[in-house]
Amino acid sequence: xxxxxxxxxxxxxxxxxxxxxxxxxxxxxxxxxxxxxxxxxxxxxxxxxxxxxxxxxxxxxxxxxxxxxxxxxxxxxxxxxxxxxxxxxxxxxxxxxxxxxxxxxxxxxxxxxxxxxxxxxxxxxxxxxxxxxxxxxxxxxxxxxxxxxxxxxxxxxxxxxxxxxxxxxxxxxxxxxxxxxxxxxxxxxxxxxxxxxxxxxxxxxxxxxxxxxxxxxxxxxxxxxxxxxxxxxxxxxxxxxxxxxxxxxxxxxxxxxxxxxxxxxxxxxxxxxxxxxxxxxxxxxxxxxxxxxxxxxxxxxxxxxxxxxxxxxxxxxxxxxxxxxxxxxxxxxxxxxxxxxxxxxxxxxxxxxxx
Numbered sequence: 001x002x003x004x005x006x007x008x009x010x011x012x013x014x015x016x017x018x019x020x021x022x023x024x025x026x027x028x029x030x031x032x033x034x035x036x037x038x039x040x041x042x043x044x045x046x047x048x049x050x051x052x053x054x055x056x057x058x059x060x061x062x063x064x065x066x067x068x069x070x071x072x073x074x075x076x077x078x079x080x081x082x083x084x085x086x087x088x089x090x091x092x093x094x095x096x097x098x099x100x101x102x103x104x105x106x107x108x109x110x111x112x113x114x115x116x117x118x119x120x121x122x123x124x125x126x127x128x129x130x131x132x133x134x135x136x137x138x139x140x141x142x143x144x145x146x147x148x149x150x151x152x153x154x155x156x157x158x159x160x161x162x163x164x165x166x167x168x169x170x171x172x173x174x175x176x177x178x179x180x181x182x183x184x185x186x187x188x189x190x191x192x193x194x195x196x197x198x199x200x201x202x203x204x205x206x207x208x209x210x211x212x213x214x215x216x217x218x219x220x221x222x223x224x225x226x227x228x229x230x231x232x233x234x235x236x237x238x239x240x241x242x243x244x245x246x247x248x249x250x251x252x253x254x255x256x257x258x259x260x261x262x263x264x265x266x267x268x269x270x271x272x273x274x275x276x277x278x279x280x281x282x283x284x285x286x287x288x289x290x291x292x293x294x295x296x297x298x299x300x301x302x303x304x305x306x307x308x309x310x311x312x313x314x315x316x317x318x319x320x321x322x323x324x325x326x327x328x329x330x331x332x333x334x335x336x337x338x339x340x341x342x343x344x345x346x347x348x349x350x351x352x353x354x355x
Contacts, residue, residue: 007189010236012130015152016228020217023050023119023156024057027094030117030152031061036092038062039117040085042104044069047097047121050159054096054119063088069097069104071257072250075136078107085112092117095150098171099124099257106132106148118150121159123171123203123223124258125178125231128153133247140251149235155228157221165214169303170258172207172223175230176200176296177261180269181240182233183279186332192233193282199229200286204299211303240333241326242268245345248326255312262305263312266297267348270355271341275334293355308352319346 015033017026031039040063043051048067055062066084070077085093085108095105096119103126109116110132118127130149133142163171179196182188203226209219245264249255270293273280283292300307310316323343335341348355 008187009189009191012146012149012235014128014150016155017152018155018221018225018228020158020221021156022154023096023159024053026154026156027054027117027119028058028061030154031058031092031094034092034115034117034151036061036115038088038090039092039094040064040066040088040090040108041094041096042066042069042081042108043095043097043101047101050121050162051096051101054094058094063090069095069101071100072135072140072254073100073103073107073133075134077104078111078134081108082111085114090114094119096121098122099126102126102150103133105150107134109148110145113147116148116150117152117154119154119156119159120224120227122163122167122258123160123175123227123230125175125227125234128228128231129235131235135251138252140247142247153228155224157217157224160220160224161215161217163214165211166304167258168210168214168223169207169300169305170256170262172203172210172227173265173296173300173305174258174261175227176203177242177246177265178234178239179230180265180279180283181242182237183282184272184276184334185237185240187237192237195229196233197282197286199226199233200283202226203230204287207299207303238332240331241272241335241337241342241345244326244329244331245322245342248322249309249314252322252325253314253318255309255314259306259312260309262300263307263309263352264345264349266293266300266355267345269293269296270348271345272334297355309346309350310352314350316350319343319350322346
């Protein structure tokens with residue numbers, strides 16, 4: 001790899017504990033390490049059993065369990081969670097679960113300044129970023145604030161064993177999207193390239209193993225390690241067309257988060273490919289292929305993941321509106337973003353044909 005000596009890299013203070021069983025055995029220690037006495041545990045309905053086990057392990061330092069996290073963090077859910085945290089007199093938040101749970105924890109941290117501990121159960125990577133998102137009136141707003149970056153992250157491969165294979169695959173490909181976009185971000189760097197390459201390699205190696213044996217703890221650990229790397233890439237760079245498209249499709253049309261990322265990624269990458277030779281070199285190496293967009297599309301299909309927006313319930317009549325919405329928001333992308341260009345990406349992703 002040729003070295004470019006002109007970049008800025010910012011890393012944020014975060015402690016990481018990584019080991020099987022850590023959700024229950026390490027979280028109380030992380031609460032103590034941050035000097036917290038009364039933490040509110042937040043989760044979604046699907047992860048309530050695990051969150052309850054974490055709450056029980058916290059004993060007297062648990063101020064309550066709030067199991068109302070939902071996808072895309074509706075603003076009314078955030079309001080309610082903030083009220084619960086204040087009423088409970090919480091001095092910190094422990095978010096247990098996927099991107100929705102961590103997103104709700106971040107919404108509380110954003111409003112209250114309370115420190116956040118993340119115990120992720122999927123590969124979303126949100127735990128490694130200062131990025132928050134809220135949905136109001138059918139539009140998803142995102143922003144960056146150091147307040148929402150978790151102070152401690154507890155990675156427990158055991159926690160992801162119960163993740164169904166379809167969600168394992170789409171959550172893992174969602175993580176790949178963070179690494180892919182970080183490689184061609186305006187604020188990328190050699191460090192990002194290292195993390196992205198290793199994250200893509202580790203994830204694309206782990207996912208086929210998990211599709212064969214969902215209970216393979218070693219492969220679960222490798223996927224979680226990959227998610228950590230990919231999430232760190234997301235946290236340190238500015239995302240482009242792919243993420244803006246997915247936010248629009250999720251916030252406005254309620255499309256499921258990880259599945260949308262899985263469908264859109266090969267098409268957004270193919271669209272940007274002519275403008276990103278360096279990023280493609282890294283991806284070719286990580287994926288062992290000459291055609292990264294096709295390799296990602298093929299991987300999703302081989303592992304039984306959705307490959308078209310039609311499958312996710314989007315109507316073809318919605319494509320023009322999404323294209324206008326996305327093209328109307330200025331942001332960094334290696335190719336100029338036009339309504340026609342976005343429409344072409346959406347049309348291909350809607351049909352699900354080979355990119």
